Amino acid sequence: MKFKFLLIAFLYLCCARLIAQDSKFFSTKGDRLYKDSNYTDAEESYRKANDLKPEFKNKYNIANSLYQQGRTKEAGDYYEKSLQEAESDKAKSKAFYNLGNAYFEQKNYEKSIQAYQESLKRNPKDQEAKQNLVLAKRQQQIQQQQQEQKQQQKDQNKEPQDQENQKQENQQQKNQEDKEKKENEAQKQDQNKEEQKEKSEETKSDKLRKEEAEQLMRMVDDQDRKIRERIQKNQSRKAKKAKDW
Numbered sequence: 001m002k003f004k005f006l007l008i009a010f011l012y013l014c015c016a017r018l019i020a021q022d023s024k025f026f027s028t029k030g031d032r033l034y035k036d037s038n039y040t041d042a043e044e045s046y047r048k049a050n051d052l053k054p055e056f057k058n059k060y061n062i063a064n065s066l067y068q069q070g071r072t073k074e075a076g077d078y079y080e081k082s083l084q085e086a087e088s089d090k091a092k093s094k095a096f097y098n099l100g101n102a103y104f105e106q107k108n109y110e111k112s113i114q115a116y117q118e119s120l121k122r123n124p125k126d127q128e129a130k131q132n133l134v135l136a137k138r139q140q141q142i143q144q145q146q147q148e149q150k151q152q153q154k155d156q157n158k159e160p161q162d163q164e165n166q167k168q169e170n171q172q173q174k175n176q177e178d179k180e181k182k183e184n185e186a187q188k189q190d191q192n193k194e195e196q197k198e199k200s201e202e203t204k205s206d207k208l209r210k211e212e213a214e215q216l217m218r219m220v221d222d223q224d225r226k227i228r229e230r231i232q233k234n235q236s237r238k239a240k241k242a243k244d245w
Helices: 002-035 039-052 056-068 072-085 089-105 109-122 127-244
Strands: none
Touching (some): 039 056, 056 089, 072 089, 089 109, 089 127, 109 127
């Protein structure tokens, strides 16, 4: 039983040594390719080394290979990963410094400044980090000025357009008001015509009623006259008869 345990332990140590040797082999190969500026193949070798033995050095070297290829976004991600594996201030300072460079290339000057500051916290004597920090702050200021100028230009271009839009809106409103005014006037004219028509009809009706009344009065007067004549005639006849008697 004891012999079996020792055998397992021996095999485990052998495997670990072989893995470490393979990792070192790929890491060394990557260094050679990186030195020859063959950054794509160097990246591949560093990735193989990192698969066998994930550690700060391998992740840091992958990030450097990516940075040299111009893949700064991916490089920044691997610098971040390497910082999670870093143990010494020296390693962290180097990773933060290169992370600042990656952000600088992306024109993300705010994060670049933060990374350089973190690097200087671990290594305050790093002159290159100090110089890059000053440069990043200067570029950030220029970037902000350009953004302000761009916004001012945009506002200036927008102002005439706003004025033109306001002018068009005013004209449209005036046209609408004129249209409503004309419609109201037309409606008022129609209403006046209708009122005049009604008044004319009422006048005509009143005239007809007056003529009818006058005609009726003449009929009544005529009838009354006939009745009186008839009465007088009858009375005249009676008077003659009385005289003869």
